[in-house]
Amino acid sequence: MALIFDRYKDRLATLPKERGWMTENLYMYQGYWHQSMRRISVENVMAVQDTFKARPTDIYLATLPKSGTTWLKALVFAMVNRNRYKCKPLSTDHPLLVSNPHNCVPFIETKVFINMPTYADAHSPRIFATHIPYTSLPQSILDSSCRIVYLCRNPKDVLVSMFHFANKLREKSCSPLTFEETFELFSKGVMPMGPYWDHVKGYHEFSLECSENVLFLTYEDMKRDATNNVKRLAKFLGCPFTKEEEVNGVVQGIIELCSFENLREVNKQGNVFEGIPNNVFFREGNVGDWTNHLTDEMSQILDQITQEKFQGLDISF
Numbered sequence: 001m002a003l004i005f006d007r008y009k010d011r012l013a014t015l016p017k018e019r020g021w022m023t024e025n026l027y028m029y030q031g032y033w034h035q036s037m038r039r040i041s042v043e044n045v046m047a048v049q050d051t052f053k054a055r056p057t058d059i060y061l062a063t064l065p066k067s068g069t070t071w072l073k074a075l076v077f078a079m080v081n082r083n084r085y086k087c088k089p090l091s092t093d094h095p096l097l098v099s100n101p102h103n104c105v106p107f108i109e110t111k112v113f114i115n116m117p118t119y120a121d122a123h124s125p126r127i128f129a130t131h132i133p134y135t136s137l138p139q140s141i142l143d144s145s146c147r148i149v150y151l152c153r154n155p156k157d158v159l160v161s162m163f164h165f166a167n168k169l170r171e172k173s174c175s176p177l178t179f180e181e182t183f184e185l186f187s188k189g190v191m192p193m194g195p196y197w198d199h200v201k202g203y204h205e206f207s208l209e210c211s212e213n214v215l216f217l218t219y220e221d222m223k224r225d226a227t228n229n230v231k232r233l234a235k236f237l238g239c240p241f242t243k244e245e246e247v248n249g250v251v252q253g254i255i256e257l258c259s260f261e262n263l264r265e266v267n268k269q270g271n272v273f274e275g276i277p278n279n280v281f282f283r284e285g286n287v288g289d290w291t292n293h294l295t296d297e298m299s300q301i302l303d304q305i306t307q308e309k310f311q312g313l314d315i316s317f
């Protein structure tokens, strides 16, 4: 990573800056705000763009941070690997009983960009995740016929979730933000991988252009009807559930294994990476926690921005 940071330091110096949430600054690159010199950083996005090689059989799980990434990683990992690791009855050696979903499905912008041999040789389909905006995806992903699942979430819950996450992981050198300051930054589009609205819109438009390759889902809809969404996901990923599996409760087995309660229990202790505890990815797991944080005025402002930005698009929460 130090080599990567050094390789792109001249480009970094030319980028506009804003106040960061967890790091001192965020940097504007190709229309989006990124952290620098962290595991998920603008330098790594540049490196991925320069080096990452997609395969047509790959699966990519794309999200803006705090939109349900961890949940989606667990569901897709369990679904795609259900013949190797049974979900009903549950295999005692199932990786999700001991590992954080982030360790089962890596982000391309954290380690895969170096094309580690283990990933290069991984059996097919390879499952990866990314927070990279659609317009900044490596060309090899756009050129391949791989499948992309995009999960988005109500902006108000993303804001609240990100506020708590940032409070837990903020660098010591970076002064804390009040909720009001966080709200101001979020409304201006300043958050890691934001603006929120552009990120969502980019993938939504991509899903309309390429519906056979891009599936657009919302966290709220997944919470409301996990069963049908999990079946839909499996069909889209080319591994639909058989009638026998449905009768035998495999779909419910996957949903239970990946439930917030189960994953939180498994991830009570330990770290995903050095300095990032497993438990920071499991806070409340609810729809609508924003009502406990946003004033009526804040809520109205975000509703208005969302209405303007998503005008004419079929996106609702």
Ligand code: PAP
Residues within 6 Å of the ligand: 063, 064, 065, 066, 067, 068, 069, 070, 071, 157, 160, 161, 162, 164, 258, 259, 260, 261, 263, 281, 282, 283, 284, 285, 286, 289
């Ligand atoms: P990431 O992008 O940094 O990986 P991500 O997983 O997208 O984070 O977001 C974490 C949110 O998903 C948390 O929401 P909250 O702060 O509002 O509580 C977390 O609780 C929630 N979450 C994690 N696992 C699950 C799950 N299995 N089901 C539903 N929500 C979950």
